[in-house]
Amino acid sequence: MDFFNDHRKLFLTATGLFFFLTFWVAIMPAIRNQNDNLPLPNAAQLTAEELAGKAVYVSHGCVACHTQQVRNIDMDKPFGKRPSVAADYAGNGRTDFWRNTATLMGTGRIGPDLTNIGNRQPSAEWNLLHLYQPRAVVKESVMPAYPFLFQVKQQVETGDVEINVPDEFRPAGPGKIVATKEARQLIAYLQALKQTELENPAVVPAFLYKREIKAADVPAGSTSEPGLDGVALYASNCQSCHQANGEGLKGAFPALKGSPIVLDDNPELLIDVIMNGYDPRPEFAAMPAVGKNSNLSAAEITAIINHERTSWGNKAREVPAAEVQQILDLLKKTASN
Structure with a gap:
């Protein structure tokens, strides 16, 4: 009974038990988890500008509406090439000595998932316009506008990034709309969000619960x-x-x-633009290599171009998938020479 009457023994025993349990229940599992889930071999670390953009992303509450986790269900397939794995987040280091880093996986998806947005939408021009006024590019968007991340200048200076805003969304009066440093950092961070390729394709997780394909899904x-x-x-x-x-x-x-490119009876240029991008016209923003970035198949490209060639009053012939595949093979062969 002397043990229970000695407050020093009680205090030291409780303190020792606390540290013992903390070590085995919290610290050791964390170390094992860190060793078991190392960053993927090809994962790229964020640059200083991209890290600053991540801080802007956090400060403006983007994580409240956007996730960064591709679930292993078929409905998430548009957001990434594969479901997310623990190693995708293992490269996150501490912000500084006092603060841990934010993983930003998110808890709600009001806007689209951003895990692979750097590949899905790598155009800085599009991202800046979308940040300034989302409804300028997506009419139904519920995302708030961030015009305070931009300045109106009478003259564009060296290093400035001007954005072309449709007249209906421009502020009254003359001037050019220029992105601030914060806006450029945020877009740099978004463009850095690219899903890392797994070295062994055999271990790529599958998307589950695929939609059943029926003959009735395809028009005669x-x-x-x-x-x-x-x-x-x-x-x-x-x-x-x-x-x-x-x-x-x-x-x-x-x-x-x-568009004459869309309506051309020979779809080779149209397919080349989709696969490899396009930047010959100074009056428009450069188009990224959508097909290559999203790994679109010949069948998917066929469906896209046939929709474009037969919609909005366009009346070009439908292109068979076999012809699209031949053109893709030719483009690949030309690129390798």
Whole structure:
């Protein structure tokens, strides 16, 4: 009983038990978890500018509406090439000595997942315009606008990044809209969000609960494969720039409605643009290599271009998947020479 009457013994025993349990229950599992989930071999570390952009992302509450976790279900497939794994987040280091880093996996998905947004939408011009006024590029967007991350200047100076804003969204009066340093850092961070390729394709997790494909899903006479919806694929890969009506945005993104490239009987240039991007016109922003970045198959490209060639008053012939595959093989061969 003397032990229970001696407060020093009680205090020292309780303190020792506390540290013992902390070590075995918290510290050791954390060390094992850290060793078991190392960063992927090809994972790129964020630069100083991208880390600053991450801080801007956190400070403006972007994590409240956007996740960074691709779940292993079929409905998440548009957000990444594969479901997320623990190693995707293992490279996060401490912000500084006092603060841990933010993982930013998110808890709600009001806006789209951003895990692979650097590949899905690598255009800085599009991202800046979307940040300034989301409804300028996505009419139905519920995202708040961030015009305070931009300045109106009478003259663009060296190092400034000007954005072309449609007239209906421009502030009254003359001037050029220029991105601030914070806006450029935030976009740098978003463009850095790219899902790392796994070295061994055999261990890539599968997307589960795939939609059952039925013959009725494909209209009679269509050249697209069963289960491929050209409208949905266009919406996922092209609509944010070229708009649902195919008319694009004046001064920012060209129209597909009535486009000679889209309507050309030979679809080779159109397919080349989708796969490898396009930047010959100074009046428009450069188009990223959507097909290559999203790893679109011949069947998916067929569905997209046939939607573009037969919508909004366009009346070009539908291109069979076999012809698209031949053109893709030719483009690949030309690129390798």
